[in-house]
Amino acid sequence: CESQLEKVNPNAVTSENYFKTAAELEKGVNAAYTTLNGSYLVGNCYVWLHDLRSDDFVGTTLADDRGEILRGSLGVNNSYTERVWKGFYIVIHRANVVINNTVTDDEALKNRVVAEAKFLRAFSYFELASLWGGVPLITKPVSDFSGFVPRSTQPAVYEAAINDLKEAAEALPSTYDAKDNGRATKGAANALLGRIYMQMGDFANAKTYLEKVRTPGQYALTDDSNDNFREETEFNKESIFECVFSPYPSAAEDEGDDYAQGLYRESTNGTRQYDMNTGNGIVLPAPGLKKDFETADVRRKATIYDVGDTWAGGRMTQESWKKYTLSYKNATPGNVASAINRRLIRYAEVLLMLAECENETGSLVNAIARLNDVRSRTDLKTAKLPQFPNAAFPCRTRDEVMKAIMHERKVELAGEQVRNRDIMRWRASGKLALIGGDPITYFQANRHELLPIPQSEIDRNIALGTGGVPAQNPGY
Amino acid sequence: QELLDKRISLRAEDATLKNILHRIEELTEIRFTYSPRVIQADRRTSVSAQNQPLREVLETVLKPMRVHYRVAGNQIVLSQQPAPTGEAVPPANAAQATAVDRTITGTVKSETGEGLPGVSVVVKGTTQGTTTNAEGHFSLLVPDNAGTIVFSYVGYLSREVPLGNQSQVEIQLAPNLKALDEVVVVGYGTQIKRELTSAISRVSAKELTELPVAEVGQALQGRVPGLTVTNVSSPGTAPNIRIRGVSSVSFSTDPLYVIDGFPTTNLASFDNRDVESVEILKDASAAAIYGSRATNGVILLTTKKGQRNKKMTVNLDSYAGIESPWRKLDPMNTEQRSRFMDAMFSGANQENAGARPSRYTTAGMNKLPYPGAPQTYAQTNTDWQDLYFKKGFMTGNNLSLSGGSDQSTFYSSAGYMRQEGIVKGVGFDRYNFRVNSSHDLGKRFTFGQNLLVAYTSQLYNNSDGQTGDQGTPLSLLQFALPHLPVKDPTSNAWIKAGGDAIDGHPFPNLIADIENIVFRRNTTKILGSAFLDVKLFEWLKFRSTFGIDYANSLENGADNSYTVNDGNNVFKTNDGLSTISSNRNTYSSLLFSEQLTADKTFGTDHHLNAILVFEGQNGKIRTEMMSGKQSNPAIRTLNGATNLSALNALEENLLLSYVVRAGYAYKGKYILNASIRRDGSSVWAPGNKFANFPAASVGWNIGQESFMQKLSFLSDMKLRASYGITGLNPTSLSNYPWQSLVYNSSYPFNNENTVNASFYNKLANQNLKWEKTSQLNIGLDASLFNNSVTVTAEYFNRTTDNLILKAPTPPSFGYVQFTDVNIGKMENKGWELALGYRSPGKRDFNWGISGNISVVRNKVLRLDSPSGVIYGGDGNYFSSWGVPVTRTVAGESIQAFYGWDFDKIYQTQAEVDADNAAARTKTGSDGAWYQAQATAPGDVRFRDLNGDGVVDDKDRKVIGSFLPDFTYGLNFTASYKHFDLSILFQGVQGGEIYSGIGVYAGAFRWPLGGSLRAFENAWTAENPSTTDPRIKWSDPNDNSRISQRWLQDASYLRLKNISIGYELPADVLAKNTNGAFSKFRIYLSSQNLLTFTKYDLGYDPEIGMKIGSNRGAGNLTNGIDYGQYPAARSFTLGVQLGF
Structure with missing residues (x-):
């Protein structure tokens, strides 16, 4: 009779009995x-x-x-x-x-x-x-x-x-x-x-x-x-x-307390995407970012909406983020979760990392070559974005090449979760002076x-x- | 002498006189009054009567025995003829007597001064005697030389009175306490009350049925010392019941309910009017017999049974009444709210506020809410509170039949109750049937069964018990906007706020939600058991019981889409789709119990009793959850629904138990009881399944000692002490709490949807074991002045060890769920006192009063989790976004309110500047602020408790506790002739309420909230309040953070019940209804008629805890007013009929 006290949970397997194959x-x-x-x-x-x-x-x-x-x-x-x-x-x-x-x-x-x-x-x-x-x-x-x-x-x-x-x-x-x-x-x-x-x-x-x-x-x-x-x-x-x-409509934005929820969607979209209906822009591209793009740099249009740009719902009346938002195809106002996969590592960044490595330990020529690899993307070529060196970035010294790398990383990878770590790296190696000091205005040493x-x-x-x-x- | 003309048929051969009289009683409703000894009722005779008048039958039977009879009212008084040769001499008719020596007359009274009928009055050493009449008078002819008269009566001590020369004797008989011994129901049997050595409180059927409530628990409020009952929600939801404090941190503190020996739940299915008595087992020696499930105390319910050899009685008990809220809050009307918005959006207040909501402009307010509306927004003045609250009808009816032959007994009943509740969208109905019966099979066997079948239907608000922005309906009510009408009658669109920019906030239309979101729970409950008793010897009995407990709860929900007009757009909610849900929860349990009971007295001094039990009870819980979408709101089922989802689960548990109990009493004075229960539960991991729960107790009936008998005022006195160990019902945890389960999930490789992932979320804990409580109890029972005053005092000390907590592992372990671990220890100690007085005798005016008080002190002794802290009660709006309201740490009482220390309201900028300057000095940082940069006059100054110069998270302290200083109840009963009165007061003294609803109504962080008083009290330059801060957009100083500002005294005293009844006298009733009715009582009663309390930030001071969760956060939320359904005031009219 006491053997009846051994009850097996009929609803799930336990951690001891799994991960065996x-x-x-x-x-x-x-x-x-x-x-x-x-x-x-x-x-x-x-x-x-x-x-x-x-x-x-x-x-x-x-x-x-x-x-x-x-x-x-x-x-x-x-x-x-x-x-x-x-x-x-x-x-x-x-x-x-x-x-x-x-x-x-x-x-x-x-x-x-x-x-x-x-x-x-x-x-x-x-x-x-x-x-x-x-x-x-x-x-x-x-x-x-x-x-x-x-x-x-x-x-x-x-x-x-x-x-x-x-x-x-x-x-x-x-x-x-x-x-x-x-x-x-x-x-x-x-x-x-x-x-x-x-x-x-x-x-x-x-x-x-x-x-x-x-x-x-x-x-x-x-x-x-x-x-x-x-x-x-x-x-x-x-x-x-x-x-x-x-991409499934029933996918959730949150795991829930037990984490047993299945498919997820990305939920920062609603905060980045300016809500044309309510006038709520919760985060916006920093004013400085816009100025960083060169005139011919079409990556700006891939990153930011200017006033008057077309989005799925008409014309923008307000500057807004574009990169990774659904506004290119979705006119629904408010907080819509996105199914756009986030490219955590992409090849352009590898090229830019190589440029920085070359600049630090190898040849300036190779560094500039890697930078220009990135600028050889078809849309940039078509828009005639100048290659390095150019008037703005003469690339004569390691520091000048570094400035070009820092610029290129910023405009290529804005809003892609790399800038934070770039600043940390450059801060540690004293390179932030090249771009006019620490871009993080609140920065306090020994804290931030x-x-x-x-x-x-x-x-x-x-x-x-x-x-x-x-x-x-x-x-x- | 109509009585004697009644015709009866009777046949008996060689039967005792007693038996024959008894059968005549059954046939005629006539009562015989006699002393069995005097008339020698054991004498045997035979009788055979066929439709003969009673007079003739009596003559036939009694005359040969020389027993005289005389009619007195509805009784026939029997007496033995004084002399073998004499004639029958009616004592009342002494003049006719012959051979008179002298006549002694007198009265015999009971201990309460009442005349005692039927007392045998005999001349000592002779058979000469008589019996007293209905008033206790007697008259007896005695020989001149008679020396002593002996008075004797069943249940009383005999008295001998020397005659001397007196002809008048007035005496009082004292009850024979031993013979009057009451029997008390205890676990697995009964005990003689005098031999009881544990703390057991009893509530009678009368008290239980005085209140028109759905649940037994609610009827116990204020009745029992040490038992607290707190309302938590709407009709049909069980109240929060605690016996002697909070004994578990993580789990519900509900006691174990045992109905006729069957441990069960779902008491709302159970009709109070079927209950004969309720026994509350409070200390460990009483409760430990239920071992592993008894930590929170045990409540034994014994249902009514029929009586042997009793004519069938039929009772109808009905009431109907109305209940309504006893208090409402003070929401602002449209004009007041406009002024409030002016304050919110004017001057310095509106910094960062953005644009003033467009509605609150003259143009905005002068618009029509919908096309064709008869009035503008400004002219609309909706009192949402009045719309939400309502009067609710209530009725309860119970028809019962009971009776028995000399072999069988039965009790059966049918009941219906309805309680509509005092707000929209709730209500409760119950239909119940009961059959209890027992049958003798020969001399040794008795078979019996108890069966309850009940169907309940509860309409409930699905958002009740929620917190945060989507709060309870009562908390959301505080956000209602008076300028919005409820509905556009032409388009049937419900009117809703238009969002932050328009109406200040987007909160929903409460009435629309109630009309369109409907949840109902229908429960079918069957609780039945059958038993076979075998009398092996006179002193040894065996009982085998088998029972079934089945509860099937079906929850049907319809979250219907409805049309909304938010002032800008007309649209359908939920994209026009209704969400239909159908959830079923089935609990079935089988019980078998084999029980051997021995009870024997050796000689006259040694009373031994013992039981031996083996029992098993299993539980199967099956849950099914289905939901889907319907495009047509008329369809309330899942037929043809889209987006169907279905889940089901099955869980099982089993409890096997061995119980031994033995008791010994010496001369009824010295009593020793001991028991042990060994329980094995399937819930624990292998190796930890069994545990032992022993208990022992001693009692000393000190009142029986000769040295105490000199104290004439003392009727009886008993000292007792007990110690024992009980456990927490392991199924509270879940059925497999030690395991770590593997869950499934998905990752959309290549954007495809497949279930392809498995993981586990928590540490398994094989070592998990019972929470165990050891309890010491010392008690004193005394009765004084002929039992008219009774006293019971108890001291107890309970220590719960191995408290199970969800141990929060460090995030670095990577586990999402916390694991149950035994890591805490807690103590509850206190005392209880119950006092009663009942006026002696049966006079025109009788009265009694009883009161009880109990004190419990709680302290957490140990919490071995790494942080040693458990927080609870974090919501959204009312607690500054997830800041917990309660904190539990070792050394303090459980879930103390934890917050900032309100100092004062800043009246001048200089005060603010001084604090900021000091903050800079102390911190050495130029950017430091005492509280916030935006702090200004009118803001609250909180104290910097740690003295570091700034007010932050570290400046919190214990600011209060929900635990009262004491709880009490006071019951007064009186009767005057045929009128009766009962008054029950119930109260709680001390402790605090954290008013979440106060925050909703009056925090004003944004244009939310509606308390007029809070608005008018707010600090302004013209109104320099010292209690209420200024109104300021977004509350940058966080004035509404958790502090004493939202804490109020939880004390209250409540006239729980007052009831006045009138009962028609039996003779009037008999005469006017030709004997059809035996009882007719009518009564009027009111519940919660008066409430005295200082709590005014909510609807009611009786605050339980967050419902819908029996563990975790829900358990540490006592005393937080989330906007709880309040206790109602009701008036009922009732009638009790007997046939």
Whole structure:
């Protein structure tokens, strides 16, 4: 009779009984991707955390915790920083589940999904370490309530990410069948290695891995800049790693408390897209950004709507963001979630990273060549955007080339979550003087370099300050 | 002597006189009054009568036995003829007597001074005697030399009175307490009240049915010390019931309900009028017999049963009445609101405010709300509060039949109740039937069954219990705009606010939502059990019980699309599609229980009793949820719906239990009880399934000691102490709480929609185990002055260990859900006192008063989560966007209100400047502000508690608690002749309410809220208020943050019930209805007629907790007024008929 007390839950399998086959591991890594497109990360908070810390955006009426980020007054309870922190650690947990389970039934599939998991884990650790400095480095699923982990140093976290990526780059395929569009590739791993090394100041290593991405035949620029920000032209030849959003109308914008919701859409669209019906423009392109574009630079029209420009609903009466908004095809007012995949890494950026690496460690000629590669995009050529060197950017010295690189990165990649990290990198290497000083007006040394560790982590992780790195970053 | 002419048929052979008399009683409704001993009722005789007058039958039977009879009213008084040779001598007729020595007359009275009829009065040492008449008088012829008369009566101590020369004897008999022993229902049986050693309170059927309420719990309010009942929502929703404080942080504190031995839920399906008695088991020794589920106390309900050898009685109990809200708030009317908008959008107030909403201009207000409207916006003055509240009809009816033969008994009833509620969109109906019966099968076997079938239908507001911007209907009511009409009668479009730029805010049309969003929950409940009793020996009985508990709850929702006119556009909500939902929740439970009961007295001094139980109860919970869209609002089902979604789940649990209890009483003075229950629950992980729940108690009937008997005022006194361990019902957690489940999800590779992802979200916890409460109880029961005064005092100390909390793991672990872990400890200690007085005797005027008071002090002793803090009660609008209202930490009471410390209102800029200057000095930062850059005169100054120069998150403190200092109840009953009166006061003293609804009505962060008083009290230069801050767009100083500003004293005293009744005298009734009616009582009563409270920021001071969630945030929200459905005031007229 007492054996009847063993009841099996008929509604779901438990964590002990799952992840025993390669196919189940593949589902495990897919779940890590699912976190990536949820609202904690690329579906919402991640985008704001990067873009609002750049000088690409203004938003006088931006309320709530996003306003704090924009104005540099964020504190330890800022919900956006907390959610991004949580989101990346959820990716890491799910990746850890895949990486640490042994299965033997399908070695090839297992190797690929473990490599994908390592890519996602490295992506997450790079984001965490570049934004917060040293963070807890957790490489196995935590199985004990007191399994607290203190902060590692920033270089140690970078190194762990680099190791993951090197292994991932070995095992990942260069391309997938179409049905797997959106998975991490060898190219994505190498490009990410380039990003990390650059952020560490190791331009030589960065160049090595970025050059692997430049191997002919793999990637190329699209003819039209807009193709990188539209739904119809996803997974194009320029795209190296995309965060995929669901085109299905029932897809959600939020995970919900239990995170069991399925498909997500991107929800920052409504805030970026000026609402012509109500007159609500919550964030707008910074006035300085508009001036940065050269007259012939058609990328401005891919980035910003000017007054009088045509959008799906008529003529714009107000300046507005265009990049990654639905306004090119959707005239519905208000907060419409978007299904446009976000290109987290695209080839134009790889070329610009290479230009910077060449300028730092290699030849100016190569640096200028990479810059001009970017300007060789068909629409820019057609518009006769001048190549470098030119009157505005003479490119005679490393500093002058650097100015050109800084300019080109800003106009090519505005509003694409790279500017924040560019400023951090250039600030650390003293290069911001080249563009007239720190573009972040509120910047205070010993505070704004890094984000605050979320209070919830400090409260609940009692080991946080015990590893030699203080629990909280300076200034908070 | 009509009585004696009644014709009866009777046949008995070799039957005792007692038996024959008893059968005559059944046949005729005549009562015989006699002393069995005096008339030697055990003598056997035979009788055979066929339609003979009673007189003849009595002559036949009684004459040979020399028993005399005499008619007194509806009674026949029997007495033994004084002398074997004498004639029958009617004592009242002494003049006819022969052989008179002398006549003694007198009166025998009970302890309460009432005349006692039927008392045997015998000359000691002879068979000469008589019995008292209906008034207690007697008259007896005694021989001259008679020395002593003996008075004896069942249930009373005999008395011997030496005669001497007196001819008049007035005596009083004292009750034989042992014989009057009351029996109290306890877990798995009954106990003699005198041998009870634990804290058990009893509520009688009369008290239970005094209030016209749907649920037993509501009827207990104010009746029992240590039991608090708090209204939480509209009709049909169970109130919040707590016995001796809050014993769990994470889980509901509902007690375990056991109906006729069957642990169950859904008490709203249950008719109060079927209840014979309610026993509340408060301490561990009483409750531990229910072991693993008894931490929150146990409420035993015993339903009515038929009685053996009783003619069938039929009772009809009906009432009907009206209920209405007892208080309304003070919303602004159109003109007042226009002035409010002037204040909001004028001068310095409107900085950052943007454009003034277009409606609040002369031109805007002079427009018509819809084409063809009879009045402009300015002329419209809708009182949304009046539209939302209403008077509600209520009625309750119960028809019951009961009776029994010498082998079978039955009780059956049918009931109907309806409560329409005091707001639109709620209501409750119940239909219920009950059959209880038992049958003797020979001498050793008894078979019986109890069966309840009930159907309830609850109309409820789906948004009740919600928080935030989409708050409860009552909180949203505070945002209603008086200048908007409700509806355009020509186009049937509902009028809605036009958004921030037009009306100041976009809040919905509450009435439209109620009319178009309809949720109803229909529940069918069957609760039945059958038992077989076997009498193995006189002292050893076996009972086998099998039962079924089935509840099927079907929730049908229709969220219909409707047409809206927001002043700019006319459109259909939800894109013209209705959302139809159909959710079913089925609970079925089987119970089997095998029970052996021994009860034996050895000699006269040793009373032993013991039980042994083995039982099992399972539970199956099946949930089905379906929803879809309908384009035609007339279709209320999912037939042909689009966007269908369906979910279902099945969960199971099982509880196996072994119980032993033994009790020993020595001379009825020294009592020892001990029990242990071993429970195994499927809910826990393997290895942790079983736990033991022991208890022991001792009692000393000190009043029986000889040294106490000298105290004549003391009727009885008992001291008792108990200690035991109980557990929290594990199914509160869920059925598989220790597991971590794998969930499915999707990632749209190549933009395709497939379910392709799996993950788990939390740490599994194999070590999870019962929350256990150990409780010490010390009690004193005393009765004084011939039992007219009763006192019960209790002290208790309960410690709950292994409190289960959702342990928040660090975000770096990557788990989204928190895991249940045993990490806390909490203490509740306090005392209870119940006092009662009942006027002695049965006179024209009788009265009684009883009161109770209880004090509980709560303290969290330990919280081992890393942060050691649990927050609760975070909503949106009323708590500054997600700032929690309550905090629970070790060393403090559970869920203390936690907020900023209101100091004063800044009256001058100099005060603000001084604070800012000090802030700069202290922080060393030139950019520092004491509170905010925008702080100005009229803003609230909060205290800088940590002294760092600025007011921020770290400057919060405990500002109050929902826990009262004490709770009390006072009940007064009186009767004068045929009138009766009952008054029940109930109250709570101390504690606070955090008024969320106050924030909704009067925070004025934006042009939201509607309290006229809050608007008029606001600080302005002309009105330098010291309590209410200025009105300022977006509240940059956050004046409306959590502080004492929204906290009010929760004390209240309430006239819970007053009831006046009149009962027709039995003889009048019999005469005028030819005996058709045996009872006719009519009464008028009112509930919540008067409420005395200082709380005026909401509709009612009786504030429970957020409903719809029995754990997590919902549990730590007691005392927050989210805009809760208030307790209503009602007037009812009732009638009780007996046939």
